[in-house]
Amino acid sequence: MGRLVAAHGAAGALACVRAGRWPGEFAAAERARAGRRESDLERRLESWRARLPLVDPGRDLAATERAGARVVVPGDPGWPTQLDDLGDARPLILWLRGDAEFRFACLRSVAIVGSRACTAYGAQVAADFAGTLSERGWTVVSGGAYGIDGAAHRGALSGGAPTVCVLACGVDVPYPAGHTHLFDAIRADGVLVSESPPGARPARTRFLVRNRVIAALSRGTLVVEAAIRSGALNTAAHAADLSRHVAAVPGPVTSELSAGCHRLLRESAATCVTTPEELIELIGEMGGDLAPVRRAPTLPLDTLSPEARRVLDALPARGGAGPATIAIAAGLPLTDALAHLGHLSAIGQARQTPQGWRRRPTPPP
């Protein structure tokens, strides 16, 4: 259908379906392209034609107005052109409901997705990441489901940037019902998006085709928690197909809900990301959004020379030892050992007691 509309326009495509006849050249190209038989093509046209009685654009537009929604189509100034990367699978139309400027909001956007039946750990990580990303001006895109999606939207709302919720039902259908208040909040500060007209109920296939829109809208997709069988992995696969970044948050190996993330990491299909900064480095401007490398704190011992370290090792932990004994144990001339003992004492690593020198009690590394 995407190719038919691209070749003959929406009105032309509708006329073909009504007439029950493929344009000759188009049918030939389709047969050559996919190796399809004539009967397959006829069947496809027949199935579209059977749905015609259900189509009522006037009703859809009236419902759109009633819901306070609007539509964008490819070519509109408000159309996010990154969706064109979907090629033939580009949506033909999107319904929008909410106060945010959709195209602008998606310029710096990242998808955060994951399981509905997430753990408290996953929900916390999703909300933390979304909150920080939103504070830094990134738009969080997700699917409005229970679990990770909901936590991501809520975190994003707390951060100040708009959040985009791509639904598998109409923009006026509160599904799941428990997220009715969340959808209200998203409309106020962000935008609800759907490929289906107002009133459309959620259906299995709509969830899967919806996922490609989430992936295509965003610069990258972060999977927070996902079982091996998970719609989030489907979104990640779409993102990879579109040459978008894919990132995954690791979790306990004892959690089935992190198994999907770990599979992405094991197959090098995703980058391991543990902080929002690391995600921003991945999806942000080259060189402009570098995450700080996590470093250990510098301890005084790090600055010791190898000889001073040997003197430290030669110090007894209990009792005490004289400088000559220490110098021999460290394999150093007495004068050098005395100098190092003074330095170690100054940084609090050695102590002079009536019994002699001893180490400040710390366990070995």
Added chain:
Amino acid sequence: MGRLVAAHGAAGALACVRAGRWPGEFAAAERARAGRRESDLERRLESWRARLPLVDPGRDLAATERAGARVVVPGDPGWPTQLDDLGDARPLILWLRGDAEFRFACLRSVAIVGSRACTAYGAQVAADFAGTLSERGWTVVSGGAYGIDGAAHRGALSGGAPTVCVLACGVDVPYPAGHTHLFDAIRADGVLVSESPPGARPARTRFLVRNRVIAALSRGTLVVEAAIRSGALNTAAHAADLSRHVAAVPGPVTSELSAGCHRLLRESAATCVTTPEELIELIGEMGGDLAPVRRAPTLPLDTLSPEARRVLDALPARGGAGPATIAIAAGLPLTDALAHLGHLSAIGQARQTPQGWRRRPTPPP
């Protein structure tokens, strides 16, 4: 010292240190090699010479006998030749204490290392991995410390294969003291190993040089939990230098004790491993030890044709619909729709009720 012993033998090296004179050619080679100044070389020799009064091989051998220990040196039939990969840093001698045949035990061995202050999660994962590896005939090598090391040794003991504990003190020194019983158990079923003579106390530098022996003995090193500053990362770095496999277990990103593992994964310095089988695939024989790919269970819906799936999606969740309505919604001829309804009913996905056909209640994916 490794190069001096390699060039002139242990007795020759001792004679050089006693005399306080480098062999002329050797000193020239050292200067050329490391760009060292004459004074550095003299200083090095002086520091070794200062330690001579502490050296008493007769006392060490008597202590070895008292402890029921034995020694192996390079070239012995019992010497694990994989240690030769350490080159100049190869140990000059190892003390062994325990009933296992050391060289044989290390032929199929893997190091499991991590933080002393581990979490319950880390301890459980270390023990689980070690237990399974041991059951499959793999020797677990670790360092005998509290935390991950101890959990790994305990898990290995439960599995039946010997476990190898490389200590930073003498093989007769129970350090840490709380592991005295663990060391007794390791001696009975495995072997305690040390580069230091009996009676040697643990010292800072000994822990770091010990780590290279753990890495070199094993086919690969698994880091279970490690903070950013951790001796386990030092062992992993040695393993990488020796072209051994490095693996890391992911954990919660909220845990500082997994941060070291995640850094290894982010820097592609380690393979993400979540089950013992995945670790065995990594370190095992090429093609002989493949881990099963984790797959989702196959649901009846997976086997549906696209048309049957459309019929399923056309079914209402509540009430019921007649076959003609369903056929139109699915975009299929009535006869095809009826056939699919029969199949869906047979696999329990559709139900015929007095109100018409409806879906078996399941949530969308």
